């Protein structure tokens with residue numbers, strides 16, 4: 001059986017599955033149940049200075065997709081609304097009772113050095129394994145010049161990280177906001193400030209929907225709405241992209257990454273790890289189904305690793321990074337063509353109408369509702385294969401190379417092309 | 425009236441249908457889900473907390489977990505989840521009356537009368553693992569203890585498997601030349617087609633540590649006393665070893681047969697075209713065995729098949745699903761039909777006569793022509809095999825071996841489960857009994873050596 005032990009910036013856990021800083025990690029009761037269910041670690045719900053903030057009632061909005069609940073999830077909650085001393089006492093007790101699990105504490109205090117210097121020793125005294133700086137909360141706290149307000153200004157990210165590194169010996173992880181144009185800017189700033197790791201993504205600014213009767217954005221609080229932070233399965237592709245950008249950045253090589261955003265199964269987690277994450281964090285999926293999903297994730301990851309011959313997480317971590325390249329590095333002479341298996345086809349015509357109405361008119365409709373790819377016309381866009389309702393009926397078949405591998409930089413259509421043999 | 429037909433065409437005849445028709449009739453009644461269908465069906469599961477389906481499964485399989493593992497592509501983990509609770513999970517996926525067990529409890533049944541197809545999904549996962557041929561469990565270190573299991577049906581084999589897993593050695597004493605119990609001899613052929621029962625048995629035995637001795641019948645070849653002396657514990661999984669009969673004719677008539685024996689002959693016949701069946705068949709009884717006998721007679725080529733139940737239709741013990749299936753297969757079910765006598769000619773049955781006078785029935789004699797009458801009025805356990813002597817006879821209650829919650833009988837070190845004890849006569853219940861007994865035996869042996 002595969003060894004799932006995980007190490008991230010020196011923080012060890014029996015498996016790579018941590019609960020992200022959020023309600024599931026908001027108090028002792030929840031975290032005890034989480035550890036009993038098998039979670040490898042938690043990032044405690046973000047702590048701030050006393051007096052605690054207040055939360056509103058009416059906190060979450062959700063997007064269903066064709067009957068599946070919580071495809072996307074929006075919240076307008078702030079950080080912990082309980083006194084610091086209560087949280088600190090609970091963290092200490094749990095770390096004592098579960099010494100093998102990772103206990104990381106998320107923090108957010110005003111952007112001045114004395115505030116950070118004040119809270120760090122209090123947290124360090126809990127015996128926790130590290131801290132996560134919440135530079136990501138995109139609502140409420142950012143209006144008070146915390147959270148994403150820091151995360152969106154690389155200079156602030158670097159400055160606060162440096163303060164923390166100077167004031168504590170605990171590993172410092174910086175949690176990034178996705179609400180930026182270029183994720184590399186805050187990531188590099190965190191590294192410059194001495195961060196031991198970065199975690200991403202926090203939530204994406206969003207409005208879950210609009211109530212057309214009350215005319216309020218959702219979630220509604222007494223007839224009004226505000227923007228919140230979006231997470232859940234819908235954000236996973238966005239998170240993967242940002243993770244990949246950091247993982248492949250030569251300037252950030254070796255910076256440990258904690259990946260999150262829409263992870264709900266072992267497969268999601270494996271994808272994050274393949275794209276460079278040392279471990280993963282989960283919030284929405286746990287809030288949707290309860291702590292026990294971790295047992296399914298552990299079992300699935302372990303079986304997959306056994307089947308693939310990966311003895312440890314390290315043996316497949318980052319294997320997809322080298323293949324994540326800028327568009328300009330892709331081979332423009334590669335060709336893939338759709339193929340319809342006539343034995344599996346049920347004649348629904350969905351591929352045909354999609355290609356005919358909106359794409360490249362590369363599917364022929366023959367008498368008797370038979371559909372066939374016109375191979376010479378097919379550009380290999382994958383559309384029909386994605387929307388075909390029959391498993392394995394339409395497959396994309398890579399074609400034998402007819403021309404040498406070439407990128408746009410070398411292509412004859414490119415007026416600024418590099419001529420062969422001229423690169424020294 | 426002399427039966428002239430008998431001279432020219434035998435009333436019981438084999439090979440009424442050609443090989444192609446027979447093959448189709450006795451193949452898989454419910455085809456498996458495709459991979460895509462399984463994903464769509466798995467996505468219907470809500471992954472309930474404290475899921476009612478788990479409670480409704482006698483073996484308490486963690487159903488939401490195994491379905492989640494199908495959904496996330498972890499078929500191996502899914503099958504292990506099933507088999508860790510129920511080692512006969514593949515057979516149960518095919519034979520369990522899910523409509524009165526897990527699927528009735530599914531919250532989607534309450535919500536929209538359309539449960540998640542748990543049985544079909546269970547089959548999807550277990551078939552995938554069985555195709556690999558890899559047994560998923562390993563044995564604990566050998567304990568040096570040895571347990572005798574009497575009866576190689578679902579109860580006995582489930583007990584043997586769990587004991588072997590826990591490190592004990594097991595010898596199974598099986599009366600018949602093939603083990604498997606009613607999975608091999610009783611359950612309808614189209615539910616466990618081909619050699620499924622033996623394939624599954626082979627898969628289960630791959631755990632190691634289990635020896636099966638065939639043609640060893642307790643009460644004939646071996647005694648309970650001796651088994652108790654030579655083993656650290658004994659488990660009795662004897663099933664029903666007798667059938668109830670009806671005295672309807674002064675002398676035996678050809679064409680009258682016990683339904684379980686008819687099914688057993690049919691199950692053991694490699695070539696179904698050698699099994700004789702009547703043209704007009706009446707099955708007496710109202711349980712699932714009656715349905716199975718009627719369905720299989722029909723699938724052998726009988727043209728008119730009737731199930732005659734003595735009481736009110738709603739009292740039939742066959743599940744509604746099985747009754748509907750029989751009706752849509754062209755089988756007539758007549759209630760209020762208490763048999764009074766069999767009519768015969770030249771030693772061969774020609775008709776069955778009922779008491780008559782039931783609701784909606786006329787007042788004259790109620791006679792149904794038949795050239796085959798199958799009796800399915802219940803199986804029972806006969807404790808006569810234990811012989812005499814206080815150390816050889818466990819206490820009985822209501823005709824079955826009396827056991828406690830841990831499946832222990834009144835005799836120290838002797839456990840029992842399955843159809844020979846009280847409880848539902850279902851494969852899944854037999855498996856649970858065997859598993860519980862193994863855990864009790866293990867606890868007893870460990871306490872003794874501690």
Ligand SMILES: Cc1cc2nc3c(=O)[nH]c(=O)nc-3n(C[C@H](O)[C@H](O)[C@H](O)COP(=O)(O)OP(=O)(O)OC[C@H]3O[C@@H](n4cnc5c(N)ncnc54)[C@H](O)[C@@H]3O)c2cc1C
Nearest residue numbers: 575577578579599605606641642663842843849850851854
């Ligand atoms: C016709 C029929 C159809 C059925 N269909 C279904 C169905 O669709 N679904 C379902 O859930 N259940 C069904 N059942 C019930 C189910 O088969 C039984 O509940 C289940 O097999 C009981 O398991 P068991 O191990 O207790 O007994 P059995 O399966 O009867 O096994 C007992 C074993 O012990 C052996 N044995 C008996 N006496 C001795 C002895 N003295 N010494 C040594 N060995 C002995 C027998 O040869 C046999 O192998 C059906 C039953 C019948 C009769």
Ligand SMILES: Cc1cc2nc3c(=O)[nH]c(=O)nc-3n(C[C@H](O)[C@H](O)[C@H](O)COP(=O)(O)O)c2cc1C
Nearest residue numbers: 020021022046075201202231232261262282283284
């Ligand atoms: C209700 C809720 C509250 C959250 N609170 C915090 C928080 O206090 N601190 C923080 O760093 N992230 C917070 N998050 C963000 C999560 O930690 C996580 O980054 C995000 O939800 C993406 O992961 P997911 O898709 O698995 O939910 C919160 C998310 C939710 C849904």
Ligand code: SF4
Nearest residue numbers: 023057058059060287
């Ligand atoms: S989950 Fe429901 S019951 Fe629990 S606090 Fe939220 S709204 Fe209230």
